[in-house]
Amino acid sequence: xxxxxxxxxxxxxxxxxxxxxxxIPQLKSKGYKVGTIKHDVHGFEIDHxxxxxxxxxxxxxDTVLIASSxxxxxxxxxxxxxxxxxxxxxxxxFHDMDMVITEGYKAGDKPKIEVFxxxxxxxxLPIDNNNRIALVTDKQFEVDVPQFGFEEIxxxxxxxxxxxxxxxxxxxxxx
Numbered sequence: 642x643x644x645x646x647x648x649x650x651x652x653x654x655x656x657x658x659x660x661x662x663x664x665i666p667q668l669k670s671k672g673y674k675v676g677t678i679k680h681d682v683h684g685f686e687i688d689h690x691x692x693x694x695x696x697x698x699x700x701x702x703d704t705v706l707i708a709s710s711x712x713x714x715x716x717x718x719x720x721x722x723x724x725x726x727x728x729x730x731x732x733x734x735f736h737d738m739d740m741v742i743t744e745g746y747k748a749g750d751k752p753k754i755e756v757f758x759x760x761x762x763x764x765x766l767p768i769d770n771n772n773r774i775a776l777v778t779d780k781q782f783e784v785d786v787p788q789f790g791f792e793e794i795x796x797x798x799x800x801x802x803x804x805x806x807x808x809x810x811x812x813x814x815x816x
Contacts, residue, residue: 644731645805647774648743650766651756656791657744660756660777664742667798673806676738678730680745688718727751740805752805754797757782775800 649657661677668675688695697705698718708715725733727741727749735741743751747766755766757778765773765782776788777797789797 643728644735644738645740646727646731646743646751647740647801647805648746648749648751648753649756650745650747650753650768651758652761652766655756655758655761656777657756660754660791660797661742661744663794664798664801667794668740668801668806671798671802673739673802674737676731676735676741678727678735678741678743678746680743687716694718740801774804 649661651657665675665677688698694705694707694716704717704719706715706717727743727746731738731741743749747753747768750772752774753768753772754775754777755768755773757765757776757780759778759780765776765784773784773786775786775797776782776784777791777793778788779791781788787800789800
């Protein structure tokens, strides 16, 4: 069975990262191993000019990994020939997780919780209702998915747990 993936989507500055920061500790406190993937359409640099790993990568290495026994963590930067799908990323890099939460991937086919803030949005994103499984919002909508306020973290986590982790299936997000 594949690892459940849920995408947190919304416009810029709507609160996606903040929501994820609140969800993760709750899921961790319940004993779940959670991975996250941030979708960045603009490109990114996680290393800093002058650092050894930056120098290795810019010298042409295909993969550079930094590991710390003190912090018990590692970071990997790898050149790829083409983008990998969420399923490929999850299978190859997150195989030991109970679930993966993504920030972004609005156009993907994974179940989505949309974050809607009325001061940022005019209307909901054009998401197929089979993929929008919930809203986190400060405004009520006439849609056939659960709606949560921004501070209803326990309810959001319970929803995710019941739908994705307790009885997961290939189509866990279907009603």
